[in-house]
Amino acid sequence: TSVVDYRYYLSFKEELRSNENVMLILGLMVVFEAETIGLQDRDGVSRQFSFYSSLLQRLLYSLDANDSVRSSADYRHLLDRMNALGEVASHAITMSHELDSTDVERLLHEFLE
DSSP states (O other), rough: OOOHHHHHTTSSOOOHHOHHHHHHHHHHHHHHHHTTTTTHHHHHHHHHHHHHHHHHHHHHHTTTTOOOHHHHHHHHHHHHHHHHHHHHHHHHHHHHHHHHHHHHHHHHHHHHO
């Protein structure tokens, strides 16, 4: 999965993926995605998503020197990348099913060393 993860990472525009604030806000938007199955307070989660979405749009507008066309394009790019996260997760799940328990134990052991 590391190759897929790395390709996903590289699919972000350099100036966006290297900006910690952009990535943190995008991460919060992923956490507060209202499409998650089984939510009890979908409206509350949706409000939080809207808050972080608005915050990201304002940040991009500022980073893009108040250029609304460029900041809108950057925002759409980030939303596309966020939506593609489902594909990356699906690939990771598929790969995890292909591993047997000894592979997982070996990988965990290597990771924790």
